[in-house]
Amino acid sequence: MIPLARPSLGAREEQLVVETLRSGRLALGPRLGEFESAFASRLSTDHVSAVSSGTAGLHLAIRAAGVEAGDDVVTTPFSFVASANCLLYEGARPVFCDIDPRTLNISAEAAAAAVTDRTTGLLPVHIFGYPADMPGFEGLAADRALWLVEDACEALGATHADGSTVGARGNLSVFGFYPNKQLTTGEGGAVVSPSAQAKERIDSERNQGRAPDMGWLDHDRLGFNYRLDDLSCALGLAQLERLDEMLAGRARVAGLYGEALADVEGLGLPCPDDGGDRRGWFVYVVQLPPGVDRDEAVLAMRERGVDTKPYLPAIHLLSFYRERFGHREGEFPVCEDVAARSLALPFFPELTNAQVEQVVEALRAVIEPAA
Numbered sequence: 001m002i003p004l005a006r007p008s009l010g011a012r013e014e015q016l017v018v019e020t021l022r023s024g025r026l027a028l029g030p031r032l033g034e035f036e037s038a039f040a041s042r043l044s045t046d047h048v049s050a051v052s053s054g055t056a057g058l059h060l061a062i063r064a065a066g067v068e069a070g071d072d073v074v075t076t077p078f079s080f081v082a083s084a085n086c087l088l089y090e091g092a093r094p095v096f097c098d099i100d101p102r103t104l105n106i107s108a109e110a111a112a113a114a115v116t117d118r119t120t121g122l123l124p125v126h127i128f129g130y131p132a133d134m135p136g137f138e139g140l141a142a143d144r145a146l147w148l149v150e151d152a153c154e155a156l157g158a159t160h161a162d163g164s165t166v167g168a169r170g171n172l173s174v175f176g177f178y179p180n181k182q183l184t185t186g187e188g189g190a191v192v193s194p195s196a197q198a199k200e201r202i203d204s205e206r207n208q209g210r211a212p213d214m215g216w217l218d219h220d221r222l223g224f225n226y227r228l229d230d231l232s233c234a235l236g237l238a239q240l241e242r243l244d245e246m247l248a249g250r251a252r253v254a255g256l257y258g259e260a261l262a263d264v265e266g267l268g269l270p271c272p273d274d275g276g277d278r279r280g281w282f283v284y285v286v287q288l289p290p291g292v293d294r295d296e297a298v299l300a301m302r303e304r305g306v307d308t309k310p311y312l313p314a315i316h317l318l319s320f321y322r323e324r325f326g327h328r329e330g331e332f333p334v335c336e337d338v339a340a341r342s343l344a345l346p347f348f349p350e351l352t353n354a355q356v357e358q359v360v361e362a363l364r365a366v367i368e369p370a371a
């Protein structure tokens with residue numbers, strides 16, 4: 001079976017993880033700072049906090065941004081559920097707006113139309129690694145005095161048209177390092193802060209609310225255990241050394257899929273880079289032609305040795321969100337249509353040309369049965 005995702009791991013990962021294991025410093029050791037510095041320098045930014053997951057990073061980032069219970073925050077319904085859930089942790093309410101059918105991100109214009117007097121913040125997501133319009137969101141945030149947090153969990157390696165790196169424009173931004181991501185630490189994530197003070201707060205809150213210079217016995221604020229352990233940081237350090245190679249591998253596979261699937265009638269492909277924005281390839285998600293039964297397609301692909309997955313469901317239609325907020329079908333038609341037809345194909349740097357051919361043949365057989 002060709003799997004949907006597989007982390008790219010080499011000898012260097014093994015070496016650094018084993019060295020760290022043998023050092024006996026498994027948490028709050030030297031690897032943490034080393035990984036944070038290396039990640040910061042990769043992004044050409046200054047203030048990075050490594051955390052235990054992307055979700056933990058989002059939670060700490062919105063707290064640092066100033067979210068409060070009862071706030072409305074404008075975000076996208078087409079994302080992994082964590083980008084909306086983190087708002088609920090703080091008693092805020094996610095207010096969704098519909099997505100752009102090309103980029104699958106929310107636009108600054110759509111977000112502006114959803115802003116009301118109750119809105120305090122914006123939480124755009126760079127979905128599937130395609131850059132959201134940050135200049136637009138930064139303008140909206142400034143005009144309406146809103147805070148801004150970027151969910152860049154899927155977007156390592158992406159760049160904006162103005163040359164800036166996604167997640168490194170001076171906003172609070174969050175990356176995720178789950179094993180399907182461009183870079184993995186097992187579980188893990190990172191928050192990029194705009195200032196030393198913001199990083200200090202995040203570093204403290206990830207470590208049970210203890211200030212850096214505090215003794216073991218004191219805590220001066222509410223905190224969490226959102227620390228990233230040293231074995232994970234060692235893995236991340238080795239992955240960073242190979243990041244360009246891994247990103248190039250993903251771009252190669254995306255290029256192969258794009259060429260091989262371009263002529264399939266009715267099939268939607270990930271949008272090409274436009275206007276200087278550059279995607280950091282994370283997943284390869286196609287939109288099945290209208291009328292193709294997706295559940296049957298998943299089963300038929302599996303019979304042909306190919307793992308695929310519907311990706312992603314619309315957040316507002318998840319049962320928990322329906323029950324809690326009364327959401328119904330028809331509220332965000334573009335998102336709902338995309339969510340109903342989207343299918344993630346196997347995608348990782350080491351996917352071979354022959355495997356890509358096998359996936360493409362299986363997909364064609366499923367959606368062009370008469371051919």
Ligand SMILES: Cc1ncc(COP(=O)(O)O)c(C=O)c1O
Pocket residue numbers: 053054055056079080082083125151153154176177178188189
């Ligand atoms: C857009 C988005 N936001 C948040 C997350 C949460 O990251 P994690 O799974 O590391 O908690 C993910 C990752 O799966 C994601 O894709």
